[in-house]
Amino acid sequence: MLVAEAEEKKHEKERVVNASFPPLKMAGLSVQELQDLCKDLHRKIDVVDEARYDMQIKVAKNDTEIQTLNQKIIELKGVKRPSLKRVKKTTDDMLGAYTDTSKLMKADFKANLKTVKKEDEKTKLLKMAAVMLEKEKEEKKHEREATLNDKVPALQLSGLSMQDLQAMCKELHHKIDVVDEERYDIDAKVTKNNKEIENLSLKIFELKGKMKRPALKRVKISADAMLGALLGAKVKESVDFKANLKTVKKEEEKKEEVTDWRKNVDAMSGFCCFVLRMSKYKLFLLRHGEGAWNKENRFCSWVDQKLSEDGVKEAQDCGRLLKEQGYKFDLVFTSILSRSIQTAWLVLEAMGQEWVPVVKSWRLNERHYGSLIGLNRAEMALQHGEEKVKLWRRSYDVTPPPIDESHPYFLEIYNDRRYTTCDVAKENLPRAESLKEVLDRLLPYWDSTVVPEIKNGRTVLISAHGNSCRALLKHLEGISDVDIASVTLPTGIPVLLELDENLKPVKPRQLLGDQAKIQAAIKKVEDQGKAKQTAT
Numbered sequence: 001m002l003v004a005e006a007e008e009k010k011h012e013k014e015r016v017v018n019a020s021f022p023p024l025k026m027a028g029l030s031v032q033e034l035q036d037l038c039k040d041l042h043r044k045i046d047v048v049d050e051a052r053y054d055m056q057i058k059v060a061k062n063d064t065e066i067q068t069l070n071q072k073i074i075e076l077k078g079v080k081r082p083s084l085k086r087v088k089k090t091t092d093d094m095l096g097a098y099t100d101t102s103k104l105m106k107a108d109f110k111a112n113l114k115t116v117k118k119e120d121e122k123t124k125l126l127k128m129a130a131v132m133l134e135k136e137k138e139e140k141k142h143e144r145e146a147t148l149n150d151k152v153p154a155l156q157l158s159g160l161s162m163q164d165l166q167a168m169c170k171e172l173h174h175k176i177d178v179v180d181e182e183r184y185d186i187d188a189k190v191t192k193n194n195k196e197i198e199n200l201s202l203k204i205f206e207l208k209g210k211m212k213r214p215a216l217k218r219v220k221i222s223a224d225a226m227l228g229a230l231l232g233a234k235v236k237e238s239v240d241f242k243a244n245l246k247t248v249k250k251e252e253e254k255k256e257e258v259t260d261w262r263k264n265v266d267a268m269s270g271f272c273c274f275v276l277r278m279s280k281y282k283l284f285l286l287r288h289g290e291g292a293w294n295k296e297n298r299f300c301s302w303v304d305q306k307l308s309e310d311g312v313k314e315a316q317d318c319g320r321l322l323k324e325q326g327y328k329f330d331l332v333f334t335s336i337l338s339r340s341i342q343t344a345w346l347v348l349e350a351m352g353q354e355w356v357p358v359v360k361s362w363r364l365n366e367r368h369y370g371s372l373i374g375l376n377r378a379e380m381a382l383q384h385g386e387e388k389v390k391l392w393r394r395s396y397d398v399t400p401p402p403i404d405e406s407h408p409y410f411l412e413i414y415n416d417r418r419y420t421t422c423d424v425a426k427e428n429l430p431r432a433e434s435l436k437e438v439l440d441r442l443l444p445y446w447d448s449t450v451v452p453e454i455k456n457g458r459t460v461l462i463s464a465h466g467n468s469c470r471a472l473l474k475h476l477e478g479i480s481d482v483d484i485a486s487v488t489l490p491t492g493i494p495v496l497l498e499l500d501e502n503l504k505p506v507k508p509r510q511l512l513g514d515q516a517k518i519q520a521a522i523k524k525v526e527d528q529g530k531a532k533q534t535a536t
């Protein structure tokens with residue numbers, strides 16, 4: 001069986017590599033055409049080699065992460081890592097250690113920082129560390145460029161005969177195959193490592209046994225609705241009967257609190273009230289195209305992942321659709337996470353409106369999923385039940401357990417330079433958020449920065465995330481705390497809101513595009529929280 005599997009993998013690899021670079025056809029080509037072909041092949045080697053190089057770096061990073069996670073598991077199982085020696089060092093010694101890279105690896109920063117009492121000394125050290133990190137990043141960039149240039153030296157075509165050119169084409173074509181095969185193998189390793197990291201993270205999560213049962217939300221619901229639910233009528237999955245029974249004390253409580261503007265509208269005989277109010281402004285909300293971790297079904301949140309290939313296409317399709325429908329933007333707001341920025345760029349490019357200003361703020365970031373970050377939703381549903389995962393993902397005021405320093409992505413997030421640019425100090429940035437907390441941090445930005453632009457007549461696109469857009473929709477449409485749980489946004493689908501002069505919606509939100517596809521995409525996002533077995 002193992003042999004058969006290995007054979008199958010080999011064929012798959014050959015198929016993929018051959019499909020990316022079909023056989024060489026040189027018959028009948030002129031000298032000029034052969035030169036062009038050489039250039040094209042040379043460029044392709046560059047592209048594949050860059051991809052290969054980046055993946056190799058990722059493998060190295062993942063290997064370190066796997067080691068750290070394994071160590072963590074050993075510790076959690078009770079075998080203690082030998083404690084780090086706390087060396088009392090003067091600030092000058094420490095600064096020396098930071099500037100001397102050979103000592104840098106040995107410095108136990110955490111232990112030492114505790115010994116540095118004065119605040120200004122700590123700041124000095126942190127600044128030095130930031131400079132060091134920046135320098136290291138630059139060095140890595142140069143190293144990358146140097147390695148890539150070495151591997152694919154510049155093309156020399158002048159004075160080559162037709163025969164020479166044909167030989168060179170063959171050589172370059174062969175080289176592409178070699179590099180692409182390497183890239184393929186490394187890619188497979190990245191996928192394997194990702195899976196391993198995911199499993200280890202899950203194991204740690206379980207070992208810590210930290211997961212507190214999130215407080216159940218008390219939903220006010222009418223007695224009739226509850227009886228209906230008990231008798232099998234169609235009810236929302238999120239209803240918590242126990243909590244509800246306690247809230248239903250008197251028959252008067254049958255009166256359901258209606259804060260959803262759409263319900264109010266229904267109560268006032270439907271659409272007539274829309275036509276009474278004029279649409280003054282158009283606002284577009286967009287959840288970015290599919291990100292790498294959306295594809296892997298992992299909670300991505302504040303981890304900075306790029307768009308997947310499908311995500312790039314979604315963003316481009318979205319731009320083309322908006323262009324076809326004749327929309328023009330004056331201003332785009334994004335979060336400070338790459339997937340929302342990349343989406344904004346691709347949309348603007350597809351619309352031919354690249355010049356439109358793009359303004360970024362952490363306040364539009366995805367909801368901070370705390371310690372759930374990096375974990376696979378389906379596996380969490382298997383472990384903790386679909387209901388709980390739904391509460392974490394869709395309830396209004398349940399905050400997931402916070403991220404702490406031992407979390408595998410803690411440093412990647414909080415050491416990122418972008419979080420030194422926020423309008424709150426890094427240590428006051430969230431460690432986990434409910435949807436309510438997202439709205440709390442988003443509203444001041446909306447009121448102070450976005451609203452004035454809209455009221456000045458600018459057509460605004462907000463390219464953000466599933467939950468930051470849901471929070472904004474809740475605010476704008478007055479959706480109730482309960483009903484917001486059933487609002488799900490698919491990736492790459494623009495949501496058009498038509499607003500009156502007070503920025504109140506005058507008609508239901510429109511998800512633009514093929515409605516059947518949109519419904520299928522919404523279902524796909526909802527199903528991410530189901531406990532289906534993931535392939536191993």
Ligand SMILES: O=C(O)[C@@H](COP(=O)(O)O)OP(=O)(O)O
Pocket residue numbers: 287288291294298299300301302366367369393464465466467525
């Ligand atoms: O953090 C994430 O993984 C998703 C949302 O996850 P769910 O709330 O859908 O679980 O955010 P986005 O892809 O919009 O940036």
